[in-house]
Amino acid sequence: MAPPPTRPQARPRPKVIVTRRLPQLVETRMAELFDVELNLSDEPMTAAALADAAGRCDVLVPTVTDEIDAAVFANSGRLKLLANFGVGVDHIDLGAARAAGVVVTNTPGVLTDDTADMVMALILGVPRRLAEGEKLVRAGEWNGWSPTGMLGHRITGKRLGIIGMGRIGRAVATRARAFGLTVHYHNRHRLPAEVESALEATWWDNLDAMLARVDIITINCPHTAETHHLVGERQFALMQRQAYIINAARGEIVDENALCEALTAGRIAGAGLDVFENEPAIDPRLLDLPGVVLVPHMGSATFEGRQAMGEKVIANIRVWADGHRPLDQVLEGWA
Template structure:
């Protein structure tokens, strides 16, 4: 940036993992203002008040508490226009952010690309082993005072075909880890990876989602949520899967049609499912909460201390790069 004055940047949420020393170093380049609001309505009222008192903000950093304010849209942030130039989110997913509106206002929007990717891949591996080995049912037997006795159906992941839908950072980490369990990995992506990358990760490309679904023993969802991917996996897609397939979703709940998933579980088309995300979070359907065929987690695939440290740092680094060079590290849009 040509202007050498420190830009004013609002911070939404608390810094939990970065050191005081790091934040102090950021303050040498950015004039940080930590907002006090804890919910959406409070922020709608706080932003214009603070801007009126102290001047406009050129940037906004959304940390882990930002889910209390969604959707992050024109109604929430109108007071920041026209001075705001960059918004950085701690999260990898960004369906809760109105990127189209931000683009129309000349605002860069950036997510974190790699911070939570490996942690989410780790959680996916845990889900795969949980559903294939049926560990949650076995655990309930033990907690109820029972024992194994051959009553719990389990499978071996060795030799299974893992089908990855969405081969970004998380998908790549997952493919690498799946090799340890001797799984064959195929993937479907809107853009095919280079031959060199495919060889490095030992993955095979499927030219259509339908091809992938028909060949995979385990289907794992890792694409972003958009209008194009909403209910990407529904009744017709479940029909294409192998009988007794397994489904894992650590991406976004609405990518999978939950009614269709329940029908597939009930019919046996899908043997078991591992779900970290749901269509109406934090509300989870009673079927998922009570069925022995479903393993659940409360959307915490990337929620490790190490991953959140990296995510917080990436968020600040995005704004610092914008301040130094005029463009953030990992922009989702172009302005």
């Protein structure tokens, strides 16, 4: 008699460590699928804790608040996948990850509309002095309407300069056109003619030339070695005095000290910032300057966006655990 067929053994579930609290549905699904260790306190992990976690898991799920440097990979023999909860990966030493044989994934495409909405809110809010008006009301200092009270500037008919014309930059351009702004952009590569035509966008291969000609500048490029302090003292000197700058990308792209000096000297009219160079620390000068709107890195903070990010992370882990290349692998050429 032939022996009964053997049932294939279940593949062991990967050990996954998550560095911060994620949406509850995401955490619950992870618990169903993986051997997961959650950070229920939501306290940011120290460098030592991150290094320890990397040595105990197959998959680490970090966020933008985690500095994943070479030290994290130094004793991470077990770690094989870094499934980043977020799009930007400038907090991850990608070279060290490659050297350690760790695959890195991110969550592109799911935060485009949320971030573009925040950019548009800042484009509207700064020239119209919404934050100043709100503070005036809360302080009990508003004495009623007057013909010259809280005057700002309309945005219709103004020129918008977009630095970085990827998914988010194009989404901002679409919104800006609906508000009557003329779109200009600077990008490493010029967009196809049909895309430029649809957005009615003018390309500038020279950033300085664009900065000198637009009324509002919005930064929508990633933070890299090439874009670090892309906008600094020299660039602010080129801008028109009535210009506003909006940043909902990464704080390090703007030299924050140069920004404060430009605002203080009146070389530009105002700024709308969702990110900061040394966040959560903020240059105290920004807190007291008029014409500045400050929000706490909340461009992607929607329930829908966070849920979609979590689903991307889970999908990347599952595809990797099944022995396939994750859909959102950041670096090319890895097995």
